[in-house]
Amino acid sequence: MSVRDELLQRFLDAASRGDEEALSLMLSQSRELLDQRGEQGWSALMLTARNGHYDAARVLLSNGCDTSVTNRSGQTARDVALFWGHRHIARLLTSSPGHHLRQLLPSTDTEEPDIHFNREILDRMSDRRSDGEWLASRRASPETVFLLFHALSPLVRSGAEREEQIKLCKLRSAAVQELLTSSRTLEVFLGVDKQQQQQDDDDDGMVAWFALSTEDDPTQLLKDKDPSSFFLQEAMPGLLRLSDDDAGVVAQARSVLAWHSRYRFCPTCGGDTKVEEAGYKRTCLRAGCRSLQGVHNTCYPRVDPVVIMLVLHPDGKQCMLGRKKIFPPGMFSCLAGFVEPGETLEAAVRREVQEESGVQVGPVQYLSSQAWPMPSCLMIGCHCVAVTTDIKVDQNEIEEARWFTRQQVMDALVKDKRAVFIMPPRQAIAHYLLKHWIGCNANL
Ligand SMILES: NC(=O)c1ccc[n+]([C@@H]2O[C@H](COP(=O)([O-])OP(=O)(O)OC[C@H]3O[C@@H](n4cnc5c(N)ncnc54)[C@H](O)[C@@H]3O)[C@@H](O)[C@H]2O)c1
Numbered sequence: 001m002s003v004r005d006e007l008l009q010r011f012l013d014a015a016s017r018g019d020e021e022a023l024s025l026m027l028s029q030s031r032e033l034l035d036q037r038g039e040q041g042w043s044a045l046m047l048t049a050r051n052g053h054y055d056a057a058r059v060l061l062s063n064g065c066d067t068s069v070t071n072r073s074g075q076t077a078r079d080v081a082l083f084w085g086h087r088h089i090a091r092l093l094t095s096s097p098g099h100h101l102r103q104l105l106p107s108t109d110t111e112e113p114d115i116h117f118n119r120e121i122l123d124r125m126s127d128r129r130s131d132g133e134w135l136a137s138r139r140a141s142p143e144t145v146f147l148l149f150h151a152l153s154p155l156v157r158s159g160a161e162r163e164e165q166i167k168l169c170k171l172r173s174a175a176v177q178e179l180l181t182s183s184r185t186l187e188v189f190l191g192v193d194k195q196q197q198q199q200d201d202d203d204d205g206m207v208a209w210f211a212l213s214t215e216d217d218p219t220q221l222l223k224d225k226d227p228s229s230f231f232l233q234e235a236m237p238g239l240l241r242l243s244d245d246d247a248g249v250v251a252q253a254r255s256v257l258a259w260h261s262r263y264r265f266c267p268t269c270g271g272d273t274k275v276e277e278a279g280y281k282r283t284c285l286r287a288g289c290r291s292l293q294g295v296h297n298t299c300y301p302r303v304d305p306v307v308i309m310l311v312l313h314p315d316g317k318q319c320m321l322g323r324k325k326i327f328p329p330g331m332f333s334c335l336a337g338f339v340e341p342g343e344t345l346e347a348a349v350r351r352e353v354q355e356e357s358g359v360q361v362g363p364v365q366y367l368s369s370q371a372w373p374m375p376s377c378l379m380i381g382c383h384c385v386a387v388t389t390d391i392k393v394d395q396n397e398i399e400e401a402r403w404f405t406r407q408q409v410m411d412a413l414v415k416d417k418r419a420v421f422i423m424p425p426r427q428a429i430a431h432y433l434l435k436h437w438i439g440c441n442a443n444l
Pocket residue numbers: 304306308333334335336337338352370372374377379397424428429430431
């Protein structure tokens with residue numbers, strides 16, 4: 001008997017005996033044993049079904065075992081379980097493949113999280129974007145709010161309540177007259193204040209917000225404005241210091257402005273473009289350009305979908321987190337990656353996890369999303385369950401990845417002195433994915 005045959009025989013014997021520990025141990029060393037069949041064409045799952053070993057069958061299922069495999073008589077493990085009267089095992093095997101892994105996913109019937117960048121205090125009123133007359137009246141109104149940006153950085157001042165907090169400078173019409181008429185200014189209509197709108201549904205009562213991006217020398221500009229104001233230096237972590245209300249507006253404004261700065265010329269023919277729809281469209285000026293026919297998505301602000309996922313261990317007790325070299329020391333976070341063309345979210349999750357950690361993923365479940373304006377990502381937050389557990393990181397993308405227990409995540413969350421890692425900041429959806437997983441455990 002070859003070494004391989006001997007190993008398989010030992011694995012099948014463990015299944016016949018219902019020895020869960022031996023099964024788990026052998027699978028952690030050689031996963032390919034999982035669906036292999038012995039001399040009679042019987043797989044380990046069929047043997048647990050034959051002998052009524054419910055827990056051992058669960059171990060095999062939680063490792064992603066294939067329930068559709070048949071023996072030489074064409075019976076599946078479920079057929080075997082029914083024949084020998086083990087109805088509870090038959091029921092276990094009736095569920096769809098991956099059912100047991102799926103049970104490890106936390107519940108999704110929660111409120112939409114109010115995380116940083118996600119709050120919408122403005123009604124975007126896209127139907128007004130082409131209403132020149134209305135826009136002009138809003139521009140001239142003394143109530144209107146103008147946010148100033150330079151090189152994608154908003155004009156801010158230090159918050160009064162907490163030192164680390166910063167506030168957007170909300171300028172009025174009189175303060176921006178010169179900027180409004182300058183060819184070096186780009187204007188984007190952001191929307192109208194929702195709260196105000198509820199109180200007063202008259203058109204003139206609406207408080208409109210605009211973003212103005214200027215190419216003028218910022219030091220010169222600041223001289224005659226509020227001396228305590230400044231253009232925020234680093235987007236990260238700078239933008240995380242904004243209040244939730246301000247952050248939501250900046251997510252919208254900064255992403256649209258970033259698109260303008262990257263798409264000045266027509267991506268189809270390289271021609272000059274003009275800005276339309278109050279900053280929401282760039283149209284090619286070259287007659288006959290293909291971008292003028294049909295809907296061309298390069299004419300509109302772009303969003304890059306990114307999947308971000310908390311990978312759960314098949315034992316349900318651990319999760320995988322990784323570190324990029326640029327992270328602050330000690331910080332670990334969820335893996336993430338850009339969705340590629342022609343890919344579903346689930347496929348993107350599986351591919352990115354496999355690329356970055358070498359771990360294979362089974363079921364994937366969407367939880368919630370977050371706007372991430374650096375420059376224009378949409379973070380799509382998911383939980384997923386691994387079907388393999390050996391980590392082999394791609395050093396180009398990730399410095400290190402590890403499995404952490406629930407307790408270790410709890411310790412990091414409450415910043416306990418026993419904490420072995422630092423959580424991603426509360427403003428990141430990664431933080432929320434971790435918190436949600438922890439929260440779903442009734443024992444904690
Ligand atoms: N909010 C959060 O909690 C959070 C956490 C992690 C990452 N993020 C954001 O998600 C983004 C993507 O994560 P990642 O860097 O791990 O992605 P990733 O794993 O796909 O790797 C990024 C690299 O892939 C390449 N790439 C492939 N497609 C790309 C595309 N469409 N645009 C740009 N680069 C592309 C580039 O070389 C880039 O350096 C990050 O830039 C970051 O801003 C947010």
